[in-house]
Amino acid sequence: MPVVTPSGDDLLIIEGYLDELRLVYGRAANTVDSYYLDLCKAAGMLAEGGVGLLAASQDDIATLMGTLRGQMAESSLARMMSALRNLYRWLVEVGNLPASPLDHLEIPRVPYRLPEIVTVEEVSRLVEVIDTSTPLGLRDRAILELLYGSGLRVSEAIGLDVEDFIEGDRLLRVTGKGDKTRIVPLTPYTEEYLQRYITGGARQRALGSKRNSAIFISSRGTRLTRQAVWQFTRRYALAAQITVAIHPHTLRHSCATHMVNAGADIRVVQELLGHASLATTQIYTQVTPARLAKVYRNTHPRAEIGRETFL
Numbered sequence: 001m002p003v004v005t006p007s008g009d010d011l012l013i014i015e016g017y018l019d020e021l022r023l024v025y026g027r028a029a030n031t032v033d034s035y036y037l038d039l040c041k042a043a044g045m046l047a048e049g050g051v052g053l054l055a056a057s058q059d060d061i062a063t064l065m066g067t068l069r070g071q072m073a074e075s076s077l078a079r080m081m082s083a084l085r086n087l088y089r090w091l092v093e094v095g096n097l098p099a100s101p102l103d104h105l106e107i108p109r110v111p112y113r114l115p116e117i118v119t120v121e122e123v124s125r126l127v128e129v130i131d132t133s134t135p136l137g138l139r140d141r142a143i144l145e146l147l148y149g150s151g152l153r154v155s156e157a158i159g160l161d162v163e164d165f166i167e168g169d170r171l172l173r174v175t176g177k178g179d180k181t182r183i184v185p186l187t188p189y190t191e192e193y194l195q196r197y198i199t200g201g202a203r204q205r206a207l208g209s210k211r212n213s214a215i216f217i218s219s220r221g222t223r224l225t226r227q228a229v230w231q232f233t234r235r236y237a238l239a240a241q242i243t244v245a246i247h248p249h250t251l252r253h254s255c256a257t258h259m260v261n262a263g264a265d266i267r268v269v270q271e272l273l274g275h276a277s278l279a280t281t282q283i284y285t286q287v288t289p290a291r292l293a294k295v296y297r298n299t300h301p302r303a304e305i306g307r308e309t310f311l
Contacts, residue, residue, distance in 0.1 A: 006043035010053045014039045017090050026178030038080040039087055054091070058101045065107070074108055081107040117254040118244050123148050125240040126233075132193070135202035136219060140232050142193040143216055143224075146172075147248055149187035151255035151273050153177075154248040158224045161213040162203075165194055176274035184272055256284040 088100035210221035270281040
């Protein structure tokens with residue numbers, strides 16, 4: 001798809017909206033960057049037809065959707081139109097438009113997919129394949145225990161500083177999306193490997209003579225990157241013969257799913273994961289047929305009546 005550029009006026013509108021998202025609502029940089037690319041592409045294509053954002057009609061937006069539908073995946077189109085809808089809602093709120101051209105327009109929805117997870121046994125295999133006799137092995141075990149044990153996002157884990165580890169209380173201070181801080185509990189396994197990595201000297205050996213407040217340090221003495229975590233997670237998964245296409249976020253999904261399946265309150269899981277909306281957490285409440293049957297047998301007053309009653 002050719003690169004298209006919005007007009008100067010439209011670019012100012014987009015940047016004003018994104019400033020609002022960043023400064024007022026505290027949206028993450030990655031989210032703002034995605035909105036910027038999508039909105040610039042949409043505004044640029046409208047400009048090619050001689051229409052600016054403020055002058056675009058419902059027909060203009062419908063034509064844009066029809067053009068893009070043959071050029072991009074349905075999920076990408078849904079994401080772009082969602083960004084455009086939110087932009088127009090903001091323009092109405094600030095008084096630049098009387099109504100949004102998307103108000104009565106049916107836009108595609110992002111296809112719903114349940115997150116892929118691994119089993120408890122596969123998690124054990126994943127972490128136990130790591131050689132913890134080396135500083136980097138201890139680091140890798142600690143971070144994977146943390147991603148699964150406390151359901152952290154990988155960006156939250158690599159953003160941790162040493163002072164965030166509340167040693168002795170089995171707690172961790174986490175800064176999530178929108179710079180919101182929460183306190184999460186640690187499993188005994190996570191606490192053990194964090195202690196061994198931090199206080200046992202492995203972190204300092206990886207750090208060398210450099211100074212860095214990060215908990216998780218790369219082999220170059222810098223803060224660990226998302227890409228590095230993805231790479232060694234995949235490497236350990238292959239070594240553990242796990243066939244699921246595992247990545248760091250798989251462990252977060254698995255943590256939430258396993259807790260919900262074991263009976264955890266959905267609001268507790270919401271707090272643990274740092275979700276702003278309960279609706280986001282509810283994707284983990286999808287009930288498997290096996291769990292449905294088990295809960296039904298254990299809770300319905302007539303589910304376990306002997307067959308002889310009816311003979």
